[in-house]
Amino acid sequence: xxxxxxxxxxxxxxxxxxxxxxxxxxxxxxxxxxxxxxxxxxxxxxxxxxxxxxxxxxxxxxxxxxxxxxxxxxxxxxxxxxxxxxxxxxxxxxxxxxxxxxxxxxxxxxxxxxxxx
Amino acid sequence: xxxxxxxxxxxxxxxxxxxxxxxxxxxxxxxxxxxxxxxxxxxxxxxxxxxxxxxxxxxxxxxxxxxxxxxxxxxxxxxxxxxxxxxxxxxxxxxxxxxxxxxxxxxxxxx
Numbered sequence: 001x002x003x004x005x006x007x008x009x010x011x012x013x014x015x016x017x018x019x020x021x022x023x024x025x026x027x028x029x030x031x032x033x034x035x036x037x038x039x040x041x042x043x044x045x046x047x048x049x050x051x052x053x054x055x056x057x058x059x060x061x062x063x064x065x066x067x068x069x070x071x072x073x074x075x076x077x078x079x080x081x082x083x084x085x086x087x088x089x090x091x092x093x094x095x096x097x098x099x100x101x102x103x104x105x106x107x108x109x110x111x112x113x114x115x116x117x
Numbered sequence: 118x119x120x121x122x123x124x125x126x127x128x129x130x131x132x133x134x135x136x137x138x139x140x141x142x143x144x145x146x147x148x149x150x151x152x153x154x155x156x157x158x159x160x161x162x163x164x165x166x167x168x169x170x171x172x173x174x175x176x177x178x179x180x181x182x183x184x185x186x187x188x189x190x191x192x193x194x195x196x197x198x199x200x201x202x203x204x205x206x207x208x209x210x211x212x213x214x215x216x217x218x219x220x221x222x223x224x225x226x227x228x
């Protein structure tokens with residue numbers, strides 16, 4: 001079955017430590033995304049990538065970094081510069097609808113919950 | 118800027134109807150609707166691409182008023198399985214593949 005795998009599901013880290021969240025997809029989707037979810041704030045875009053070796057900042061990129069060396073993989077690093085990293089992180093990938101320019105339907109992974117102690 | 122959803126939360130009895138609204142301050146190319154059950158990933162429901170377009174799936178339908186930069190999701194004769202948080206996602210007028218989500222509407226259906 002095709003899908004998106006995020007790991008780990010739960011992660012605890014001490015303040016000042018960097019942590020990397022994994023996201024792998026076998027859907028052959030070109031675009032991948034990272035969202036952060038906090039209670040009452042919906043889903044906020046951190047970074048997105050439309051092709052390999054290229055990515056763009058989303059609305060809340062400060063304190064995060066990404067890489068896109070392979071089409072299947074889009075890891076997110078939460079750095080010590082992120083002031084409030086405790087959150088639920090969702091990775092997604094998308095396929096463009098046939099005949100619809102710019103209309104992407106997202107498939108989400110199950111998420112990673114990061115808690116900073 | 119995130120689109121604004123209303124209401125923030127709603128509780129219904131099984132069989133009642135609900136409307137969830139999504140408004141944007143920017144011109145829209147498309148509106149997406151997703152549902153997220155507690156502890157799970159959001160799941161795609163439908164996408165609306167043209168102004169005034171209405172789409173439906175079983176007893177869930179949606180409309181898109183391009184001029185007013187608004188979309189509404191209609192849930193008719195709600196079922197227990199409809200419980201969850203509903204998010205609208207919007208693409209701007211240039212279709213730049215960046216989806217911006219609203220703050221969500223938590224829907225609870227009780228027997």
